Amino acid sequence: xxxxxxxxxxxxxxxxxxxxxxxxxxxxxxxxxxxxxxxxxxxxxxxxxxxxxxxxxxxxxxxxxxxxxxxxxxxxxxxxxxxxxxxxxxxxxxxxxxxxxxxxxxxxxxxxxxxxxxxxxxxxxxxxxxxxxxxxxxxxxxxxxxxxxxxxxxxxxxxxxxxxxxxxxxx
Numbered sequence: 055x056x057x058x059x060x061x062x063x064x065x066x067x068x069x070x071x072x073x074x075x076x077x078x079x080x081x082x083x084x085x086x087x088x089x090x091x092x093x094x095x096x097x098x099x100x101x102x103x104x105x106x107x108x109x110x111x112x113x114x115x116x117x118x119x120x121x122x123x124x125x126x127x128x129x130x131x132x133x134x135x136x137x138x139x140x141x142x143x144x145x146x147x148x149x150x151x152x153x154x155x156x157x158x159x160x161x162x163x164x165x166x167x168x169x170x171x172x173x174x175x176x177x178x179x180x181x182x183x184x185x186x187x188x189x190x191x192x193x194x195x196x197x198x199x200x201x202x203x204x205x206x207x208x209x210x211x212x213x214x215x216x217x218x219x220x221x222x223x224x225x
Contacts, residue, residue, distance in 0.1 A: 075182055078178060078179035078181060078182045079177055079178030079179055079182060079216065080178060080179075080182035082176075082177050082178050084174050084175070084176055084184060084189060084192055085174065085175040085176075085177075086172060086173070086174045086175075086192060086193065086196045087172075087173055088170065088171070088172055088173075088196075088197075088200055088202060089168075089171050089172075089173050090168075090169050090170070090171070091168035091169070091171045091173075091221065092168060092169060093165060093166070093167060093168065094151070094165070094166040094168050094209070094221070094223075095151065095152035095153070095163065095164070095165050096130050096132075096147070096149040096150065096151060096152060096163070096164045096165075096166070096209075097149050097150060097151075097152040097154075097155040097159065097161040097162070097163050097164075098113075098117055098130070098147055098148050098149020098150060098161050098162060098164070099113035099116060099117060099147070099148050099149065099161060099162065100145075100146075100147050100162050101113045101144075101145070101146050101147075101148065102143065102144070102145045103143065103144070104137070104141060104142070104143060104144070105137050105142075105144055110144075110146070113146075113148050114148055117129060117148045117149060117150060120150060120154070120155060120159070121150060121154075123154075124150070124154040126154075127150045127151060127154040128150070128151070128211050128212060128213060129148070129149075129150065129211075129212040130147075130148070130149050130150065130151070130209055130210065130211050130212075131146055131147065131148050131149075131209070131210045131212075132146065132147040132164070132207060132208070132209050132210075133145070133146050133186075133208070133210075134146065134147070136186070147162070147164060149161065149162075149164070166207060166209070166223050167223065168221060168223050170202050170203055170224065171221050171222060171223050172193050172196050172197045172200075172202060172205060172221075172222040173219055173220070173221050173222070174189055174192065174193055174219065174220040174222070175217070175218075175219050176189065176217070176218045176219075176220070177216060177217050178216060179216055180215070180216070183218065186208075189208075189220050190205075190208060190220075190222075193205055193208070193220065193222040194222070197222065197224065202224065203224030204224050205222030205223060205224045206223065206224050207222070207223045207224075208220055208221070208222050208223075209221040209222075209223065
């Protein structure tokens with residue numbers, strides 16, 4: 055009797071977990087396409103340090119405050135190096151498209167040539183979104199298949215709480 059109860063409970067938990075994963079969008083495909091985005095001009099804050107540094111929080115807060123002034127603006131992040139742990143050094147750029155920012159804001163500007171960009175659109179809850187390495191591998195494979203330049207810079211464009219675009223730019 056105990057084996058049947060435990061077996062039934064285990065099956066119920068597995069099916070419940072799969073249903074929750076489905077509801078959160080975990081089975082949604084990563085949509086990838088080649089796009090000519092022209093030149094992407096970003097204004098923001100460059101951070102290099104540890105993930106728990108106050109300066110990182112301040113960088114994100116500064117850009118979020120600017121974003122509130124322009125609801126159409128999208129947050130962009132470029133992770134040059136991601137930390138493996140809390141004590142590792144990371145390097146990230148956090149910004150908005152330059153058209154939304156006044157020059158006197160004192161932000162760093164970055165310009166990317168994205169005529170041959172590869173764009174992945176991910177629609178899922180953040181808890182079930184695919185990891186950055188999986189998305190990066192898919193973008194690189196797509197670029198190779200389409201005979202596009204190998205992506206070297208990956209720009210995360212936050213569309214909403216459940217949608218992210220990853221723009222891969224190569225030389």
